Amino acid sequence: MQVKVLQNILGANEAIAAENRRLFDRYGTFVVNLMSSPGAGKTSLILRTVKKLRDRVKMAVIEGDVASRVDADKISQEGISVIQINTGGGCHLDANMIRRALEELPLDDIKLLFIENVGNLICPAEFALGEHRKVMILSLPEGDDKPHKYPLMFSEADAIVVNKVDLAPHLDFNLSTFREAVTDLNPEAEILEVSCRSGEGIENWVSWLLTEMKSAYRI
Amino acid sequence: MQVKVLQNILGANEAIAAENRRLFDRYGTFVVNLMSSPGAGKTSLILRTVKKLRDRVKMAVIEGDVASRVDADKISQEGISVIQINTGGGCHLDANMIRRALEELPLDDIKLLFIENVGNLICPAEFALGEHRKVMILSLPEGDDKPHKYPLMFSEADAIVVNKVDLAPHLDFNLSTFREAVTDLNPEAEILEVSCRSGEGIENWVSWLLTEMKSAYRI
Numbered sequence: 410m411q412v413k414v415l416q417n418i419l420g421a422n423e424a425i426a427a428e429n430r431r432l433f434d435r436y437g438t439f440v441v442n443l444m445s446s447p448g449a450g451k452t453s454l455i456l457r458t459v460k461k462l463r464d465r466v467k468m469a470v471i472e473g474d475v476a477s478r479v480d481a482d483k484i485s486q487e488g489i490s491v492i493q494i495n496t497g498g499g500c501h502l503d504a505n506m507i508r509r510a511l512e513e514l515p516l517d518d519i520k521l522l523f524i525e526n527v528g529n530l531i532c533p534a535e536f537a538l539g540e541h542r543k544v545m546i547l548s549l550p551e552g553d554d555k556p557h558k559y560p561l562m563f564s565e566a567d568a569i570v571v572n573k574v575d576l577a578p579h580l581d582f583n584l585s586t587f588r589e590a591v592t593d594l595n596p597e598a599e600i601l602e603v604s605c606r607s608g609e610g611i612e613n614w615v616s617w618l619l620t621e622m623k624s625a626y627r628i
Numbered sequence: 629m630q631v632k633v634l635q636n637i638l639g640a641n642e643a644i645a646a647e648n649r650r651l652f653d654r655y656g657t658f659v660v661n662l663m664s665s666p667g668a669g670k671t672s673l674i675l676r677t678v679k680k681l682r683d684r685v686k687m688a689v690i691e692g693d694v695a696s697r698v699d700a701d702k703i704s705q706e707g708i709s710v711i712q713i714n715t716g717g718g719c720h721l722d723a724n725m726i727r728r729a730l731e732e733l734p735l736d737d738i739k740l741l742f743i744e745n746v747g748n749l750i751c752p753a754e755f756a757l758g759e760h761r762k763v764m765i766l767s768l769p770e771g772d773d774k775p776h777k778y779p780l781m782f783s784e785a786d787a788i789v790v791n792k793v794d795l796a797p798h799l800d801f802n803l804s805t806f807r808e809a810v811t812d813l814n815p816e817a818e819i820l821e822v823s824c825r826s827g828e829g830i831e832n833w834v835s836w837l838l839t840e841m842k843s844a845y846r847i
Contacts, residue, residue, distance in 0.1 A: 448770030550769040551667030
Protein backbone atom coordinates (compact mmCIF):
# COMPACT_ATOMS: atom_id res chain seq x y z
CA MET A 410 0.00 0.00 0.00
CA GLN A 411 2.72 2.42 0.98
CA VAL A 412 4.65 1.56 -2.16
CA LYS A 413 1.57 2.17 -4.31
CA VAL A 414 1.07 5.62 -2.82
CA LEU A 415 4.72 6.43 -3.45
CA GLN A 416 4.45 5.25 -7.05
CA ASN A 417 1.45 7.53 -7.55
CA ILE A 418 3.39 10.51 -6.18
CA LEU A 419 6.38 9.79 -8.41
CA GLY A 420 4.14 9.09 -11.41
CA ALA A 421 2.26 12.36 -10.98
CA ASN A 422 5.58 14.15 -10.60
CA GLU A 423 6.94 12.64 -13.84
CA ALA A 424 3.87 13.86 -15.73
CA ILE A 425 4.29 17.45 -14.53
CA ALA A 426 8.04 17.25 -15.17
CA ALA A 427 7.30 16.27 -18.78
CA GLU A 428 5.02 19.32 -19.11
CA ASN A 429 7.77 21.56 -17.70
CA ARG A 430 10.21 20.07 -20.20
CA ARG A 431 7.88 20.81 -23.13
CA LEU A 432 7.66 24.40 -21.95
CA PHE A 433 11.47 24.70 -21.68
CA ASP A 434 11.86 23.27 -25.18
CA ARG A 435 9.25 25.58 -26.65
CA TYR A 436 11.31 28.57 -25.48
CA GLY A 437 14.73 27.00 -25.99
CA THR A 438 15.63 27.34 -22.32
CA PHE A 439 18.33 24.89 -21.20
CA VAL A 440 17.71 23.75 -17.63
CA VAL A 441 20.17 22.31 -15.10
CA ASN A 442 18.99 20.71 -11.85
CA LEU A 443 21.84 21.30 -9.41
CA MET A 444 21.98 18.99 -6.39
CA SER A 445 24.35 18.39 -3.47
CA SER A 446 24.75 18.11 0.29
CA PRO A 447 24.35 21.33 2.30
CA GLY A 448 27.30 23.62 1.74
CA ALA A 449 28.95 21.67 -1.08
CA GLY A 450 28.95 24.74 -3.34
CA LYS A 451 25.78 24.93 -5.45
CA THR A 452 25.39 28.71 -5.10
CA SER A 453 29.15 29.25 -5.51
CA LEU A 454 29.15 27.26 -8.76
CA ILE A 455 26.20 29.31 -10.06
CA LEU A 456 27.99 32.55 -9.14
CA ARG A 457 31.18 31.42 -10.90
CA THR A 458 29.15 30.49 -14.00
CA VAL A 459 27.37 33.84 -13.96
CA LYS A 460 30.73 35.63 -13.93
CA LYS A 461 31.97 33.63 -16.93
CA LEU A 462 28.83 33.65 -19.07
CA ARG A 463 26.81 36.75 -18.19
CA ASP A 464 27.85 38.57 -21.36
CA ARG A 465 27.06 35.63 -23.64
CA VAL A 466 24.07 33.82 -22.15
CA LYS A 467 20.91 35.19 -20.51
CA MET A 468 20.49 33.31 -17.25
CA ALA A 469 18.02 32.88 -14.38
CA VAL A 470 17.92 30.84 -11.19
CA ILE A 471 15.23 29.05 -9.19
CA GLU A 472 16.45 28.68 -5.60
CA GLY A 473 15.13 25.83 -3.45
CA ASP A 474 15.60 25.98 0.31
CA VAL A 475 13.82 24.65 3.37
CA ALA A 476 13.89 28.22 4.72
CA SER A 477 15.58 31.61 4.18
CA ARG A 478 16.60 33.49 1.04
CA VAL A 479 20.33 33.72 1.78
CA ASP A 480 21.36 32.22 -1.57
CA ALA A 481 18.72 34.05 -3.61
CA ASP A 482 20.02 37.36 -2.27
CA LYS A 483 23.60 36.50 -3.28
CA ILE A 484 22.50 35.72 -6.85
CA SER A 485 20.18 38.69 -7.09
CA GLN A 486 23.10 40.98 -6.20
CA GLU A 487 24.70 39.88 -9.48
CA GLY A 488 21.70 41.21 -11.39
CA ILE A 489 20.37 37.74 -12.22
CA SER A 490 16.61 36.97 -11.98
CA VAL A 491 15.91 34.64 -9.07
CA ILE A 492 12.74 32.94 -7.87
CA GLN A 493 12.95 31.62 -4.29
CA ILE A 494 11.03 28.49 -3.35
CA ASN A 495 10.86 27.77 0.38
CA THR A 496 9.72 24.20 0.93
CA GLY A 497 8.88 24.84 4.59
CA GLY A 498 10.37 21.55 5.78
CA GLY A 499 10.24 19.61 2.51
CA CYS A 500 13.54 17.93 1.66
CA HIS A 501 13.44 18.28 -2.15
CA LEU A 502 11.93 20.28 -4.97
CA ASP A 503 9.23 18.65 -7.10
CA ALA A 504 7.97 19.35 -10.61
CA ASN A 505 4.85 21.14 -9.41
CA MET A 506 6.89 23.66 -7.38
CA ILE A 507 8.87 24.38 -10.56
CA ARG A 508 5.70 24.73 -12.65
CA ARG A 509 4.44 27.39 -10.26
CA ALA A 510 7.78 29.20 -10.19
CA LEU A 511 7.78 29.29 -14.02
CA GLU A 512 4.69 31.50 -13.94
CA GLU A 513 6.99 34.22 -12.60
CA LEU A 514 9.84 33.75 -15.10
CA PRO A 515 9.89 35.18 -18.66
CA LEU A 516 11.26 32.02 -20.32
CA ASP A 517 11.37 33.54 -23.80
CA ASP A 518 14.20 35.74 -22.52
CA ILE A 519 16.17 33.00 -20.67
CA LYS A 520 18.63 30.65 -22.35
CA LEU A 521 20.06 28.97 -19.24
CA LEU A 522 18.07 28.25 -16.09
CA PHE A 523 19.70 26.79 -12.99
CA ILE A 524 17.44 25.11 -10.48
CA GLU A 525 19.33 24.96 -7.18
CA ASN A 526 17.72 22.07 -5.33
CA VAL A 527 17.41 21.71 -1.54
CA GLY A 528 20.72 20.65 0.06
CA ASN A 529 20.23 16.90 0.34
CA LEU A 530 21.96 13.93 -1.34
CA ILE A 531 18.93 11.65 -1.12
CA CYS A 532 15.39 12.65 -2.13
CA PRO A 533 16.12 15.24 -4.85
CA ALA A 534 17.51 12.38 -6.98
CA GLU A 535 14.04 10.80 -7.12
CA PHE A 536 12.10 13.84 -8.34
CA ALA A 537 12.47 14.89 -11.98
CA LEU A 538 11.78 18.60 -12.51
CA GLY A 539 11.81 18.70 -16.31
CA GLU A 540 15.52 19.54 -16.45
CA HIS A 541 17.80 18.72 -19.40
CA ARG A 542 20.72 17.76 -17.20
CA LYS A 543 21.16 16.70 -13.58
CA VAL A 544 24.41 17.97 -12.09
CA MET A 545 25.56 17.02 -8.62
CA ILE A 546 28.34 18.57 -6.60
CA LEU A 547 30.44 16.57 -4.17
CA SER A 548 32.87 18.64 -2.12
CA LEU A 549 36.17 17.12 -1.04
CA PRO A 550 35.56 17.46 2.73
CA GLU A 551 32.52 15.14 2.42
CA GLY A 552 34.82 12.19 1.73
CA ASP A 553 35.52 9.78 -1.13
CA ASP A 554 33.11 7.10 0.17
CA LYS A 555 29.91 8.96 -0.75
CA PRO A 556 29.10 7.04 -3.99
CA HIS A 557 28.66 3.86 -1.91
CA LYS A 558 26.36 5.61 0.54
CA TYR A 559 24.21 7.67 -1.85
CA PRO A 560 24.19 5.51 -4.98
CA LEU A 561 20.99 6.89 -6.55
CA MET A 562 22.26 10.46 -6.72
CA PHE A 563 25.56 9.37 -8.29
CA SER A 564 23.71 7.10 -10.75
CA GLU A 565 21.30 9.81 -11.87
CA ALA A 566 23.81 12.63 -12.41
CA ASP A 567 24.93 13.57 -15.92
CA ALA A 568 27.89 15.40 -14.44
CA ILE A 569 29.57 15.27 -11.04
CA VAL A 570 31.39 18.43 -10.08
CA VAL A 571 34.06 17.73 -7.44
CA ASN A 572 34.38 21.04 -5.61
CA LYS A 573 36.85 22.44 -3.05
CA VAL A 574 39.88 20.74 -4.65
CA ASP A 575 41.92 23.59 -3.12
CA LEU A 576 41.48 21.78 0.23
CA ALA A 577 43.04 18.53 -1.07
CA PRO A 578 46.38 19.00 0.79
CA HIS A 579 44.51 19.12 4.10
CA LEU A 580 42.25 16.09 3.54
CA ASP A 581 42.51 12.34 2.91
CA PHE A 582 40.24 12.35 -0.14
CA ASN A 583 41.49 9.85 -2.72
CA LEU A 584 40.41 11.09 -6.14
CA SER A 585 41.16 7.88 -8.01
CA THR A 586 39.21 5.78 -5.47
CA PHE A 587 36.34 8.24 -5.87
CA ARG A 588 36.46 8.17 -9.69
CA GLU A 589 36.43 4.36 -9.69
CA ALA A 590 33.40 4.25 -7.38
CA VAL A 591 31.53 6.74 -9.57
CA THR A 592 32.40 4.89 -12.77
CA ASP A 593 31.14 1.61 -11.30
CA LEU A 594 27.73 3.22 -10.71
CA ASN A 595 27.58 5.54 -13.70
CA PRO A 596 30.16 5.03 -16.45
CA GLU A 597 28.69 7.86 -18.57
CA ALA A 598 28.98 10.58 -15.94
CA GLU A 599 31.35 13.46 -16.60
CA ILE A 600 33.56 14.16 -13.57
CA LEU A 601 34.83 17.73 -13.31
CA GLU A 602 37.26 18.87 -10.62
CA VAL A 603 36.87 22.51 -9.58
CA SER A 604 37.48 25.00 -6.82
CA CYS A 605 34.81 27.68 -6.70
CA ARG A 606 37.09 29.45 -4.26
CA SER A 607 40.23 29.66 -6.43
CA GLY A 608 38.52 29.36 -9.81
CA GLU A 609 40.51 26.24 -10.75
CA GLY A 610 38.63 24.03 -13.21
CA ILE A 611 35.77 26.50 -13.79
CA GLU A 612 36.81 26.85 -17.45
CA ASN A 613 36.27 23.10 -17.96
CA TRP A 614 32.90 23.20 -16.22
CA VAL A 615 31.66 26.08 -18.34
CA SER A 616 32.93 24.41 -21.47
CA TRP A 617 31.05 21.20 -20.59
CA LEU A 618 27.92 23.23 -19.90
CA LEU A 619 28.06 25.06 -23.25
CA THR A 620 28.60 21.79 -25.11
CA GLU A 621 25.55 20.29 -23.45
CA MET A 622 23.48 23.37 -24.27
CA LYS A 623 24.54 23.11 -27.90
CA SER A 624 23.74 19.42 -28.09
CA ALA A 625 20.26 20.07 -26.67
CA TYR A 626 19.34 22.94 -28.99
CA ARG A 627 21.87 22.62 -31.81
CA ILE A 628 22.88 26.24 -31.37
CA MET B 629 -5.60 16.00 3.83
CA GLN B 630 -1.91 15.68 3.19
CA VAL B 631 -1.16 17.34 6.52
CA LYS B 632 -3.42 14.91 8.33
CA VAL B 633 -1.58 11.92 6.88
CA LEU B 634 1.74 13.45 7.92
CA GLN B 635 0.46 14.08 11.43
CA ASN B 636 -0.58 10.44 11.65
CA ILE B 637 2.87 9.31 10.58
CA LEU B 638 4.59 11.58 13.09
CA GLY B 639 2.11 10.68 15.84
CA ALA B 640 2.66 6.95 15.30
CA ASN B 641 6.41 7.56 15.32
CA GLU B 642 6.23 9.47 18.62
CA ALA B 643 4.35 6.56 20.24
CA ILE B 644 6.99 4.01 19.19
CA ALA B 645 9.77 6.42 20.20
CA ALA B 646 8.23 6.62 23.70
CA GLU B 647 8.26 2.80 23.89
CA ASN B 648 11.92 2.74 22.84
CA ARG B 649 12.68 5.31 25.51
CA ARG B 650 11.00 3.23 28.21
CA LEU B 651 13.13 0.28 27.12
CA PHE B 652 16.33 2.35 27.26
CA ASP B 653 15.44 3.62 30.73
CA ARG B 654 14.63 0.13 32.00
CA TYR B 655 18.19 -0.95 31.13
CA GLY B 656 19.87 2.37 31.95
CA THR B 657 21.16 2.77 28.39
CA PHE B 658 21.91 6.38 27.46
CA VAL B 659 21.08 7.04 23.82
CA VAL B 660 22.41 9.75 21.50
CA ASN B 661 20.82 10.42 18.10
CA LEU B 662 23.67 11.76 15.97
CA MET B 663 22.67 13.78 12.91
CA SER B 664 24.48 15.81 10.22
CA SER B 665 24.99 16.39 6.52
CA PRO B 666 26.81 13.67 4.59
CA GLY B 667 30.50 13.62 5.51
CA ALA B 668 30.33 16.07 8.42
CA GLY B 669 31.97 13.54 10.74
CA LYS B 670 29.37 11.39 12.54
CA THR B 671 31.39 8.19 12.28
CA SER B 672 34.64 10.01 13.08
CA LEU B 673 33.12 11.48 16.25
CA ILE B 674 31.91 8.03 17.32
CA LEU B 675 35.37 6.56 16.68
CA ARG B 676 37.02 9.34 18.71
CA THR B 677 34.55 8.74 21.55
CA VAL B 678 35.20 5.00 21.46
CA LYS B 679 38.95 5.62 21.81
CA LYS B 680 38.38 7.85 24.85
CA LEU B 681 35.72 5.85 26.67
CA ARG B 682 36.09 2.21 25.67
CA ASP B 683 37.71 1.24 28.98
CA ARG B 684 35.08 3.03 31.10
CA VAL B 685 31.76 2.72 29.27
CA LYS B 686 30.26 -0.21 27.37
CA MET B 687 29.10 1.14 24.01
CA ALA B 688 27.19 0.06 20.92
CA VAL B 689 26.18 1.73 17.68
CA ILE B 690 23.17 1.60 15.36
CA GLU B 691 24.26 2.74 11.89
CA GLY B 692 21.70 4.28 9.54
CA ASP B 693 22.53 4.58 5.84
CA VAL B 694 20.63 4.68 2.58
CA ALA B 695 22.97 1.95 1.36
CA SER B 696 26.31 0.23 2.18
CA ARG B 697 27.97 -0.74 5.44
CA VAL B 698 31.10 1.36 5.09
CA ASP B 699 30.70 3.06 8.47
CA ALA B 700 29.51 -0.05 10.31
CA ASP B 701 32.67 -1.86 9.22
CA LYS B 702 34.87 0.95 10.55
CA ILE B 703 33.19 0.80 13.95
CA SER B 704 33.13 -2.98 14.07
CA GLN B 705 36.91 -3.00 13.55
CA GLU B 706 37.17 -1.26 16.93
CA GLY B 707 35.43 -4.21 18.58
CA ILE B 708 32.19 -2.28 19.16
CA SER B 709 28.80 -3.95 18.52
CA VAL B 710 27.10 -2.42 15.48
CA ILE B 711 23.70 -2.96 13.92
CA GLN B 712 23.42 -1.68 10.35
CA ILE B 713 20.08 -0.31 9.11
CA ASN B 714 19.88 0.29 5.36
CA THR B 715 16.87 2.47 4.59
CA GLY B 716 16.96 1.57 0.88
CA GLY B 717 16.28 5.12 -0.26
CA GLY B 718 14.69 6.49 2.92
CA CYS B 719 16.18 9.80 4.03
CA HIS B 720 15.92 9.32 7.82
CA LEU B 721 15.67 6.71 10.54
CA ASP B 722 12.34 6.30 12.34
CA ALA B 723 11.43 4.86 15.73
CA ASN B 724 10.18 1.59 14.29
CA MET B 725 13.50 0.89 12.55
CA ILE B 726 15.19 1.42 15.93
CA ARG B 727 12.70 -0.86 17.69
CA ARG B 728 13.55 -3.65 15.28
CA ALA B 729 17.29 -3.05 15.61
CA LEU B 730 16.97 -3.25 19.41
CA GLU B 731 15.87 -6.88 19.08
CA GLU B 732 19.48 -7.61 18.08
CA LEU B 733 21.18 -5.60 20.85
CA PRO B 734 21.75 -6.83 24.43
CA LEU B 735 20.75 -3.53 26.10
CA ASP B 736 21.42 -4.78 29.64
CA ASP B 737 25.09 -4.80 28.72
CA ILE B 738 25.17 -1.36 27.00
CA LYS B 739 25.52 1.96 28.83
CA LEU B 740 25.94 4.26 25.82
CA LEU B 741 24.25 3.73 22.47
CA PHE B 742 24.97 5.97 19.50
CA ILE B 743 22.40 6.04 16.73
CA GLU B 744 24.12 7.40 13.64
CA ASN B 745 21.29 8.78 11.54
CA VAL B 746 21.20 9.01 7.74
CA GLY B 747 23.33 11.91 6.42
CA ASN B 748 20.70 14.62 5.97
CA LEU B 749 20.10 17.97 7.72
CA ILE B 750 16.33 17.98 7.12
CA CYS B 751 14.05 15.01 7.81
CA PRO B 752 15.93 13.28 10.67
CA ALA B 753 15.08 16.32 12.84
CA GLU B 754 11.36 15.46 12.59
CA PHE B 755 11.58 11.84 13.71
CA ALA B 756 12.15 11.08 17.38
CA LEU B 757 13.78 7.70 17.97
CA GLY B 758 13.50 7.52 21.75
CA GLU B 759 16.91 9.11 22.29
CA HIS B 760 17.94 11.03 25.42
CA ARG B 761 19.89 13.65 23.49
CA LYS B 762 19.93 14.87 19.90
CA VAL B 763 23.41 15.88 18.78
CA MET B 764 24.08 17.46 15.41
CA ILE B 765 27.42 17.97 13.73
CA LEU B 766 28.10 20.91 11.46
CA SER B 767 31.46 20.83 9.73
CA LEU B 768 33.26 24.07 8.92
CA PRO B 769 33.37 23.55 5.12
CA GLU B 770 29.53 23.55 5.06
CA GLY B 771 29.47 27.27 5.86
CA ASP B 772 28.30 29.51 8.69
CA ASP B 773 24.89 30.21 7.07
CA LYS B 774 23.42 26.77 7.76
CA PRO B 775 21.30 27.69 10.83
CA HIS B 776 19.23 30.02 8.60
CA LYS B 777 18.72 27.31 5.99
CA TYR B 778 18.03 24.32 8.25
CA PRO B 779 16.39 25.90 11.28
CA LEU B 780 14.54 22.82 12.57
CA MET B 781 17.70 20.75 12.98
CA PHE B 782 19.47 23.55 14.83
CA SER B 783 16.41 24.16 17.02
CA GLU B 784 16.04 20.50 17.98
CA ALA B 785 19.67 19.76 18.85
CA ASP B 786 20.78 19.56 22.48
CA ALA B 787 24.38 19.96 21.36
CA ILE B 788 25.94 21.18 18.16
CA VAL B 789 29.39 19.82 17.48
CA VAL B 790 31.33 22.07 15.10
CA ASN B 791 33.78 19.70 13.42
CA LYS B 792 36.83 20.17 11.18
CA VAL B 793 38.04 23.30 13.00
CA ASP B 794 41.54 22.34 11.79
CA LEU B 795 40.42 23.62 8.35
CA ALA B 796 39.56 27.10 9.68
CA PRO B 797 42.65 28.83 8.19
CA HIS B 798 41.58 27.69 4.70
CA LEU B 799 37.90 28.72 4.93
CA ASP B 800 35.77 31.85 5.45
CA PHE B 801 33.69 30.35 8.26
CA ASN B 802 32.91 33.01 10.88
CA LEU B 803 32.47 31.26 14.22
CA SER B 804 30.92 34.20 16.05
CA THR B 805 28.36 34.78 13.27
CA PHE B 806 27.55 31.08 13.46
CA ARG B 807 27.24 31.07 17.26
CA GLU B 808 24.89 34.07 17.13
CA ALA B 809 22.67 32.41 14.53
CA VAL B 810 22.48 29.22 16.61
CA THR B 811 21.73 31.11 19.82
CA ASP B 812 18.89 32.99 18.11
CA LEU B 813 17.25 29.67 17.24
CA ASN B 814 18.24 27.65 20.26
CA PRO B 815 19.69 29.51 23.27
CA GLU B 816 20.03 26.28 25.31
CA ALA B 817 22.17 24.39 22.82
CA GLU B 818 25.71 23.51 23.79
CA ILE B 819 28.17 24.40 21.03
CA LEU B 820 31.37 22.35 21.01
CA GLU B 821 34.25 22.99 18.62
CA VAL B 822 36.25 19.91 17.67
CA SER B 823 38.50 18.41 15.07
CA CYS B 824 38.04 14.66 14.77
CA ARG B 825 41.17 14.70 12.61
CA SER B 826 43.54 16.37 15.10
CA GLY B 827 41.69 15.44 18.29
CA GLU B 828 41.26 19.10 19.33
CA GLY B 829 38.19 19.63 21.51
CA ILE B 830 37.39 15.93 21.88
CA GLU B 831 38.06 16.14 25.62
CA ASN B 832 35.31 18.78 25.97
CA TRP B 833 32.89 16.73 23.90
CA VAL B 834 33.46 13.60 25.99
CA SER B 835 33.12 15.61 29.17
CA TRP B 836 29.76 17.06 28.00
CA LEU B 837 28.60 13.56 27.07
CA LEU B 838 29.51 12.07 30.47
CA THR B 839 27.77 14.95 32.28
CA GLU B 840 24.60 14.34 30.27
CA MET B 841 24.75 10.61 30.98
CA LYS B 842 25.09 11.35 34.70
CA SER B 843 22.17 13.77 34.68
CA ALA B 844 19.97 11.19 32.95
CA TYR B 845 20.76 8.28 35.26
CA ARG B 846 22.30 9.94 38.30
CA ILE B 847 25.37 7.71 38.07
